[in-house]
Amino acid sequence: MSRKKVRVLIVDDSASVRQTLTAVLEEDPDIEVIGAASDPFSAARFIAKDIPDVITLDVEMPRMDGITFLRKLMTQHPIPVVMCSSLTEEGSETLMQALEAGAVDVILKPKIGVADHLQEAKGRICEAVKGAAQARLSARTRPQPFSRTVEKKLTADAMLPPPREGARAMARTTETVICIGASTGGTESLREVLQALPSNAPGIVIVQHMPEKFTAAFARRLNDLCAVEVKEAADGDAVLRGRVLIAPGNMHTLLERSGARYHVAVKSGPLVSRHRPSVDVLFRSAARAAGSNAVGVIMTGMGDDGARGLDEMKQAGAYTVAQDEATSIVFGMPKEAIARGAAMKVLPLGRIAAEILRLGAMAA
Template identity: 75%
Template sequence: MVDRPKKIRVLIIDDSAIVRQTMTSVLEADPEIEVMGTAADPFAAAKRIQEEVPDVITLDVEMPRMDGITFLRKLMSQCPIPVVMCSSLTEDGSDTLLQAMEAGAVDVILKPKVGVAEHLTEHNLQICDAVKAAAKARVKGRAARVARSSAPEKKLTADAVLPPPSGRAMSRTTEMVICLGASTGGTEALRQVLEALPANSPGVVVVQHMPENFTRAFAKRLDSLCETDVKEAADGDPVLRGQVLIAPGGKHTMLERRGARYYVSVRDGPLVSRHRPSVDVLFRSVARSAGSNAVGVIMTGMGDDGARGMLELRQAGARTFAQDEATSIVFGMPKEAIAHGGVEKVIPLSQIAREMLQAADR
């Protein structure tokens, strides 16, 4: 008799009965996930956790009796469990969601104030992926149980977005371009890397898997912490020394070369590897436009987004690095990039800034 893989047990905490019901339906439609219970507020949730500890919690921000951020902080100090924040807060509340990531949440799901059931149902794949990623996350030194994944569904590649390659050889330029890709756990990992960059760092373009209306607040927060200028990328922005461009949520960001200078193109397009922005879209565009003038880094995250792009970067002569397993919240994306042969060197988070700067200083 073959043992069936244990399902990911999820506790849903939300004051809305409609959200609790819809989230239960969405999650239990996935054969790898089981909803062990729901709670209308953190006090009810605490009692449920005393009875049985879930693998993952989905947690609303705005709730009666205790807000989600306060509960998250208490939870992480007493019983660290992977948490996915689920909130109706959009751009105006992005700072609050950034606080949640700092407090230990591993991912964010946004929901509208109107039509929430339809929205959650429509985004069922992203919600289930977020829960699966959280189940694999290391939270405050606690290694969560790793669930087996079923056969991946067919996904679009970056070819669905990228223009046909020009076939022109990549000639050397005086400026280098650094591209970074991250997902689950990436907000704090990127902060650590970007804070270590000097004010005259080579231009950097970042794809962090994030919802719309979240990346602008993320860029603003990083700008207040870093020596470099950090901004959300806009279509046509030049890639400048001393500046970091964050790909906007809900848009693909690509690198283009005009003469000896580089610019970003920000545009709509289908989900690539279930993401928009996609790391593969950025990396493969950098391979085509910058070639050996580039440095690529793949960081913590679930899935394989960026693996093919890393290989193209390396084949084009770029220097390529991956964050190591010990310092990754989820080792999925770096592991896949390594398996594809696109990674030149595997390094811990604390060394990424130094290594990529040395690689760019040719």
């Protein structure tokens, strides 16, 4: 019996992008491109006849822009959408609006060399589409999980230096460091958590799977909305109460200790668990640097990045939390962590902020 494929509609005004994206997606045996439209009006006519599982949607198109179409779609006929846009500062701000409007994920296309870039990024593109297909949207039945081909992938050992003999994390101190990992559906879930925190919340480091440039726009948006300071992490940034550091896209972020103080190291390096930044890299570095002074939180996301790292944090004495299935947009990363026994507590999204504050108060 053949497994059900993810049926995709591509909406982009560029014929070459439609052609290349179709070829890239159909290289995956779990994906079927059922149509391609040059603008939202053509897409709407297609959807009226055949409803896809996922739509890839360009931002800049004639007759109606992608954001306007997305908002109409979410109010009239919610379908998981992956936005496709150029890698620009202006574009990153626009895509923040798309994520707010209900887009599940973001993929990039450069202004030149689009075909080559899409071919190089085919693993990321196919994963984004598959993750979107599993997303929980209102008025939409969640599809059954499909199997996927698992290719070889690097672990966080590729980024972590060998542990020094006799080196260990500090014993319990007065400061708690919160490390959070999220992927598909994480942008709005993180906003909900961070908006619920007061200005003196424990220091937080976050890995959210996002492309470069978009993490800076994401951090600025959250900084405007939250009582805590939110910024894109820079190498050497201190982890302080009232501050949230977000790992830059396309760079790994590690937690390090100098004496009794914590800071982040931002480094290039290979993809880990198919991601850069990787949640596993952050979590496993936190296990080594902070031990029982850390709290690990794994949230909504596709795949298994962070599951091993959360387990290592738990083994090092950290307190660990996973988001529950009912409130996860995609119950992939938390599910894998729970299956490993890495999560000490499983909580709905609405209770995660209170748990962070409770654990921070215990250490104060």
